Amino acid sequence: MGEVYRATDTRLGRGVAVKVLPLIFEQDSERVARFEREARVLASLNHVNIATLYGIDKVEGKHLLVMELIEGDTLADRIARGPLPLLDALKIARQIADALEAAHQQGIVHRDLKPANVKVASDGAIKVLDFGLAKALAASPSAVDALSPTISVSKGTFAGVVLGTAAYMSPEQAKGAETDQRTDVFAFGCVLYEMLVGRRTFQGDTVTEAIASVLARDPDMTALPANASPKLHELLCRCLEKDPKRRWQAIGDVRVELDAIVDDPHGLKLASTGVGRQPLWKRVLPAAVAGVLAASITAAAAWMLRPPPAPAAITRFSFTLPNDQNFTRTGRHSVVISPDGANVVYVANNQLYLKPMAEMSAKPIPGTAQDINTPVFSPDGQWVVFCSVPEGKLKKVAITGGASVTLADIDNPYGVQWVDDWIYLGQGAKGIARVSASGGKLETIVTAKPGELAQGPQLLPDGDHMLFTVARGTAEDRWDKAEIVVQSIRTGERTLLIEGGSDARYVPTGHVVYALGSTVLAVPFNVKTRRLSGGPVPILEGIARSAAVNTAATNLSFSATGSMVSIPGTVSGGTGLLTLALVNRNGERKALPMPPSPYYHPRLSPDGRQIAVEINDNDKDVNIWVYELAGTTAMRRLTFGGRNRAPVWARDGQRIVFRSDRDGENESLYWQRADGSGAPERLTTADRSTGQVPESWSPDGSTLTFLRFGSSTLASIWMLPYGADRKPKPLVELPVKSASGRNSAFSPDGRWFAYESTESGTARIYVQPFPPTGAKYEISPSLGLAPVWSPDGKQLFYEEVPGGRMRLVAVEVRTQASLTFGKPTPLPIEGFTQRGSRAYDVTPDGKQFLVMLPPSETASGGTGALQLNIELNWFEELKQRVPVK
Numbered sequence: 001m002g003e004v005y006r007a008t009d010t011r012l013g014r015g016v017a018v019k020v021l022p023l024i025f026e027q028d029s030e031r032v033a034r035f036e037r038e039a040r041v042l043a044s045l046n047h048v049n050i051a052t053l054y055g056i057d058k059v060e061g062k063h064l065l066v067m068e069l070i071e072g073d074t075l076a077d078r079i080a081r082g083p084l085p086l087l088d089a090l091k092i093a094r095q096i097a098d099a100l101e102a103a104h105q106q107g108i109v110h111r112d113l114k115p116a117n118v119k120v121a122s123d124g125a126i127k128v129l130d131f132g133l134a135k136a137l138a139a140s141p142s143a144v145d146a147l148s149p150t151i152s153v154s155k156g157t158f159a160g161v162v163l164g165t166a167a168y169m170s171p172e173q174a175k176g177a178e179t180d181q182r183t184d185v186f187a188f189g190c191v192l193y194e195m196l197v198g199r200r201t202f203q204g205d206t207v208t209e210a211i212a213s214v215l216a217r218d219p220d221m222t223a224l225p226a227n228a229s230p231k232l233h234e235l236l237c238r239c240l241e242k243d244p245k246r247r248w249q250a251i252g253d254v255r256v257e258l259d260a261i262v263d264d265p266h267g268l269k270l271a272s273t274g275v276g277r278q279p280l281w282k283r284v285l286p287a288a289v290a291g292v293l294a295a296s297i298t299a300a301a302a303w304m305l306r307p308p309p310a311p312a313a314i315t316r317f318s319f320t321l322p323n324d325q326n327f328t329r330t331g332r333h334s335v336v337i338s339p340d341g342a343n344v345v346y347v348a349n350n351q352l353y354l355k356p357m358a359e360m361s362a363k364p365i366p367g368t369a370q371d372i373n374t375p376v377f378s379p380d381g382q383w384v385v386f387c388s389v390p391e392g393k394l395k396k397v398a399i400t401g402g403a404s405v406t407l408a409d410i411d412n413p414y415g416v417q418w419v420d421d422w423i424y425l426g427q428g429a430k431g432i433a434r435v436s437a438s439g440g441k442l443e444t445i446v447t448a449k450p451g452e453l454a455q456g457p458q459l460l461p462d463g464d465h466m467l468f469t470v471a472r473g474t475a476e477d478r479w480d481k482a483e484i485v486v487q488s489i490r491t492g493e494r495t496l497l498i499e500g501g502s503d504a505r506y507v508p509t510g511h512v513v514y515a516l517g518s519t520v521l522a523v524p525f526n527v528k529t530r531r532l533s534g535g536p537v538p539i540l541e542g543i544a545r546s547a548a549v550n551t552a553a554t555n556l557s558f559s560a561t562g563s564m565v566s567i568p569g570t571v572s573g574g575t576g577l578l579t580l581a582l583v584n585r586n587g588e589r590k591a592l593p594m595p596p597s598p599y600y601h602p603r604l605s606p607d608g609r610q611i612a613v614e615i616n617d618n619d620k621d622v623n624i625w626v627y628e629l630a631g632t633t634a635m636r637r638l639t640f641g642g643r644n645r646a647p648v649w650a651r652d653g654q655r656i657v658f659r660s661d662r663d664g665e666n667e668s669l670y671w672q673r674a675d676g677s678g679a680p681e682r683l684t685t686a687d688r689s690t691g692q693v694p695e696s697w698s699p700d701g702s703t704l705t706f707l708r709f710g711s712s713t714l715a716s717i718w719m720l721p722y723g724a725d726r727k728p729k730p731l732v733e734l735p736v737k738s739a740s741g742r743n744s745a746f747s748p749d750g751r752w753f754a755y756e757s758t759e760s761g762t763a764r765i766y767v768q769p770f771p772p773t774g775a776k777y778e779i780s781p782s783l784g785l786a787p788v789w790s791p792d793g794k795q796l797f798y799e800e801v802p803g804g805r806m807r808l809v810a811v812e813v814r815t816q817a818s819l820t821f822g823k824p825t826p827l828p829i830e831g832f833t834q835r836g837s838r839a840y841d842v843t844p845d846g847k848q849f850l851v852m853l854p855p856s857e858t859a860s861g862g863t864g865a866l867q868l869n870i871e872l873n874w875f876e877e878l879k880q881r882v883p884v885k
Contacts, residue, residue: 005018009066012632013632017068020064021064071635074117075092075195087262087265097258100181103184104250104251109179110130110187111183111184112165113184121595170185175215181250182248186240186244193219201219229264231267232261235254266877268877314873316869326349334373334567335565336565337377337557338559344362351368352368365397366401377418378437383398387412394409396437411427411428414426414552415457423436427442431448446489453470453478455503455552456502464488465486465488467506470483479552484512497532498514498523498532501515503515511525511882511884513556515543518569520538521538521539522536522537534884555569558875563871563874565869579852580599581853583829584848585847604841610627612647622645623644626674644670645667646837648694648695651698657670658694668686670683690710696744696753698770701722702722703722703746705753732772743756743786743838748793755768764783767813780811782800785798793813795812797827798811806833806839810826
């Protein structure tokens, strides 16, 4: 019907979509009339899930519609990557139903609903497109693909009327009969089925074959997710009824039914109320027949044929941590439940807390007040083993408290398991080791191959085979690209089970559960043959873990009795969704109206009106986006092609510098106009096996500092003069071989620069004159990261991580003549997420800070409601949602 272009409304300063009627149709009065009819249709609709019409115009003889610009993929794009998770599909379907209901109330039938006509924004919101359209007549219908064309044949000119896209037509639409809102209900069913299954409801390579499938074939309902509610099966069957009289009569009824399904997507409430039990006559017939034979046989038969006992009730509740407690290290294992399900132990405020299930509160375990992680219960539930970070020791302590007992010298563990009299530890590049529960030396039982990291040891019941994760490389997403394997301790024979995921656990229900991002998946597993017997199914979402650094720990634990405890959250240091917020010096927060995304490296423009930020979707789609704080326009993607990271604004605010591999080489420096006009310009060429990260401009804009790093090169700070001579030069001479420097920041007067370096053994903040004279000042007395100067140059801010919780620190400084500085003072700005080179920025007036917040932190200020989620009889839910054959 038309060609659609992305454009800018220069009067209002916003992006728009412009739909233009092709010139070949400008002389076709029917086409022009249809085009104008679309405008009238769109103008009559005002709904959050329907694309908005801004206006209609005619320019240089061309008819055009100016419409809302909708970022994101089409639903067809999403489905092309595979079936959608059940709850995602239901939420999208719910919004589509809302849009259709609004149109039907205005007397408008879509007649061409299909995945390609649904846009899915990055925040999950959907927009239905092309309302009320009658599309072009295909010159040769038999040669047209059944998925893409929308066919319109006029009555009186051709025999029969076919309007719509073949694969999504209702039977009455395909026959050319009169249509009403029930034809949209049928198409809605086709779209929902396709989201859940990943393929079209009615197949056909040509229009004729697709129409024949619609008219004569029934959809394969066995392909629906096995863990879906029975109500969803019923809803789809009624949507796809070929007789419109037996179909849902109104999309509003479908919407109401969807609401109930979204509330119980897996039908667990149905199961708990006994829905699906056999009819009464089937349950009593065997006993009645046996009664005719003999009373004794009756009793035996009744016993043998009795209905299976109802599954144990599934109960969910949360335990909220007191306000004075914070989880210490959710990037490592921080919670565990005892084998009998009677107690939970978690790590908060750098020590262990015991939460009995029968009690309302938790209490610290005496003797564990130190920097610790990875607690694990003994098989009898009376002891807890843990790692003491400062000492590099594996220890155990009674749950009643007391003196802890040292078991072994260890590195930070990559997962721990206690089985019988042995404790098994993942040791990364060293493989998997074990130590006696009474203490002793570590004994390596699985040797990692060169370049491998071994994580999450789980000894299987046969006592010989070990289930664990193997990761390779140093990339941030290495744990989501890892392999889950089973290996014989005796022979060393290894079997690959799962590609993509980590921190696997064997569950006695006949499953393996593992993590991918912040989602936990389950897959049926035959422990005797050590083979999978089905595909993975997502069972938990939003679990706090670390997929980018440390040990890929997933904060989930289950007991032998079937209870489960978890810490909700996102991926620490990985690609979980975050929110951007402005925080004032009192710690009061205001979340920005930007969709949650995997943000990195947020930077404010020099005038404080815009934000440049990296959005990194698991290293697959990495680009720079720009957002105006006024909120008058949507977020705008700045970069295209390659992976583009780490934005830094030029001093005049006209350009943004970033690192990119767009030319197929190492990550070098580029810059581009911030308004998106013009092509990116290359500033540097990285040496082989190295990369570069832009960091700070001098106040006069003459010098850019950047980080230079590589697999065989020390990370160091370089500078790039901006002028005729753009030859990079080293800026910071590292005093020791093991040191690394980064996160450089110029002072507002340009006479000093701050940076972090590990030359003392831990990262600390240093300041040097610019240009360097050999003088150097250590600002932070202990761990310090990512320095930034206040706009007036009177303070220096940096990050520190007491107890694993990020916070900002301020240091008073004077830069005239010589540098003098005061004592570091913590600010009430904490709980933000560290990602990229620096995780925060300062507004030009110095009154607020731009930070990235995880979901566990509230937008209003202070710490969010940190909690443990507990589910009793979790095994029953697992068996229902992921049946074992």
